[in-house]
Amino acid sequence: MRRRPESSSTAPDTSAKKSSGTSKTDEEAKLNHGIQIRTARRSGFTWLTLFAVIVYSSWAVYQYQYENLPVPLTAEQAGKRGFSEVAAMKHVKALTELGPHTIGSDAIELALQYVLAELENIKKTAHWEVDVEVDLFHVNVGATRLDSGMFVDRTIIYSDLDHIVLRMLPKYAPEARENAILVSSHIDTVFSTEGAGDCSSCVSVMLELARGISQWAHGFKNAVIFLFNTGEEEGLSGAHSFITQHPWSTTIRMAIDLEAMGIGGKSAIFQAGPHPLAVETFASVAKYPSGNIIFQDIFSSGVINSATDFQVYREVAGLSGLDFVYADHGAVYHTKNDKLKLLKSGSLQHLGENMLAFLLQIATSSHLSKANATVDDIQSSHDTAVYYDILGQYMVIYRQRFANMLHSSVILQSLLIWTTSLLMGGSTAAVSLAFSCLSNILMWIFSISFSVLAAFILPLISSSPLPYLSIPWLVLGLFAAPAFLGALTGQHLGYLVLKRYLSNVYAKRKQLSPAIQADLIKLETERWLFKAGSLQWLVLLVVGTYYKIGSSYLALVWLVPPAFAYGLLEATLTPGRLPKPLKLATLWMGLAIPILASAGQFIKLTTVIIGLSVRFIRHPGGTPEWLPSVGLSLFIAAVICLTLVYLLSYIHLSGICV
Structure with a gap:
């Protein structure tokens, strides 16, 4: 019986080692x-x-978010109850042709007379169930001292200011006069500009809004007050004099301010609150919602050395509301180049349609009185709103309390x-x-x-x-x-x-x-x-x-x-x-x-x-x-x-x- 050679018994092991080494190297x-x-x-x-x-x-x-503006409508296309940019542009043209209209100038008097005449026409053509009151309000003297912003700790004395105030409410609902929404802007300009953007564009939007609202107000539960003030460029004196001296000011429950830091483009929410009712209502009905709390945070921080009438309404009167602003072409702000030719087509239509939808909704609300809570109470309860729009088509909004929990x-x-x-x-x-x-x-x-x-x-x-x-x-x-x-x-x-x-x-x-x-x-x-x-x-x-x-x-x-x-x-x-x-x-x-x-x-x-x-x-x-x-x-x-x-x-x- 033959024995198998040892070499043959060890060969497989050597081969296996070689194969294993090759496999490991190949794998690497x-x-x-x-x-x-x-x-x-x-x-x-x-x-x-x-x-x-x-x-x-x-x-x-x-x-898409900021340059996509709506098509301007003519008066015929908008109808009696709609908003027409073409009609509003006629007002801008008329006001800018007066040149710079500063406080105390002849031009400001002409501007006031123009606005007054347009409001009288609106009064004549208003719905028969709508009560329209026009008041030319003169302020003899006053003084303001604000706690924040660019005018902090500065006492500003003002005198001989003229404002035009329009109030609309249903004739057969007298209780509506006790709760009002204020829509405000200023007629005066700085000495160097005709003010197409700041703020003839806003005044013109208000005139066209007033015309449209006059056909709807018979169904309102609250009054709508339009304030065309003067003295804004002189330290927010116009808003302060109205809110402290006019008898209708005690009925206001919410304030909406229209402003411009440029000329044209989309007018976005610049500040909101502190009560979230206004911005929540706007977000639910606005056709082209635009606004972001980023701008409000930056403005509140003091980085932007500026101020609007909304500060007076919020700080002096304790009102909540919305502050809208045009910001395109910011380089022409308060300069001679703030001219009509730079006002982009569709800008007024954008703000006008948004505001018309908002006013029609809030003026029929039975919750308006809740928006008059004090600023301290709202902020201490973390009930302010976080808001931002998505592509100018949708607005996301939720309360600060929810934001804290989510974050x-x-x-x-x-x-x-x-x-x-x-x-x-x-x-x-x-x-x-x-x-x-x-x-x-x-x-x-x-x-x-x-x-x-x-x-x-x-x-x-x-x-x-x-x-x-x-x-x-x-x-x-x-x-x-x-x-x-x-x-x-x-x-x-x-x-x-x-x-x-x-x-x-x-x-x-x-x-x-x-x-x-x-x-x-x-x-x-x-x-x-x-x-x-x-x-x-x-x-x-x-x-x-x-x-x-x-x-x-x-x-x-x-x-x-x-x-x-x-x-x-x-x-x-x-x-x-x-x-x-x-x-x-x-x-x-x-x-x-x-x-x-x-x-x-x-x-x-x-x-x-x-x-x-x-x-x-x-x-x-x-x-x-x-x-x-x-x-x-x-x-x-x-x-x-x-x-x-x-x-x-x-x-x-x-x-x-x-």
Whole structure:
């Protein structure tokens, strides 16, 4: 019986070892090859295309939200009970032809006579069941002292002011005269302008509204008072004199103020409240709702050094209501260029149709008296409203109490997720988070530095200190481009620091080849940068919720969708799972809602700041020439750092930054 040679018995083992070694090497090679293929697809063209789509989408949102105005109606098309821009424009033309009409001038007397004559015609043609009262009210003397705003702690003495007051109510409902809605604007202008925007446009809208309301008021439960005041440009004296001296003022339960910080465009809610009844009613019936609490928060902060009659109604009389404002072409505000030819077609139709629908609804409401609660009571109960429109078609509105609960819920869930992730990831995750936050800090520092540096240099190389006033889109090249390059530079420096740290961590994992480790380090670094972007919005949400800032809803919008997209397509709490390239679908899904909800607002805010910049150069030598540009550059850098942080995290694997 032969014995099998030992070599034959050991051969299979050797072969198995060889096969096993080959299999392991092949597996690593396939893994390495797979990562390289997926990474190679991240070309510069990909992110450039994505960036272009984001910019174009933002521009499209802005155009639809703010440049999409209704078609003007003629008197025949509007009918006796509708609003006609063509008819209102005749009033604008007549008032602007008088030239500047300041207090004490002959032109202001002519303007008052024109308005008075138009109201007498409305009285003659009103519905037979409507009682129309016209009062030419003269104020001998008075004084105002406000507690906030640009006139804080200043005593303003006024005398010899004339106002025209129109009251409409049903003849057979005498109780209606005890509860009234005030609609107010001012006839006077500053000395340098004919005031097509500020505020002949508002006065003309009121005249056309009064004509339409005179055909509806027989069904009202409340009176409607139209106040055409003078003295607004002299320290809000007109509104103060009416609210403190006119006998009808005691019946007012809600105040609506129409104003302009430019000429034309959409007239949006500039301030609302404190009682939410007015803005809730407006949101439910307005055909083209426009308004955002962001503007109210900015104005309340004192950043914009201005004031409207609404401050008097709210502070002196304790009234709630709405403050509307035109803000297009802000650079012509209070200048000789505030002319009729700049008034964009459809502007008056937009405000008129919204106001007509609102007045018809609120004047028939039996809840008007509830809107007269004191400001302190409403604010202390957290019952103010958070409001913002979506594309100028829908208005989202909810109470501050609900906002606090919603934001607190999101904050707690976010903190729970972050805590769980850090506990499972251990010290490596904690340090990675710290370095990714460092990347965000560097992004802010470099973005602001680059943009502000451009703002300082601009007056030195330009014949005009503010060349972007006539061509607003110049700010893209002057400030947005440096801010973007600075943000990219700062974040890439943080990216390199984080990548170096992770290289030391992965170097301890001997089971992976150096090639695979290098790719995995890049992928994990990218994902930490994306998560750090959501963390900065979480911090803003916490701060906004703590101080009860209404516009903190923006932080919620920019936190939740990207976090949801990441959790659905990317996230895992398993530390051992290898990272993968950030999916393009994650960015699409995460950024779609934030862009839709806020792109128009950011662009509009930029145009408003550009318009306000002209105030700094009207008095040469009063302020440095670089000051308005620095303020604008800071705002643009902040917007870029906040909104493009997710996109920036996607760029570093493209090879462009290497």
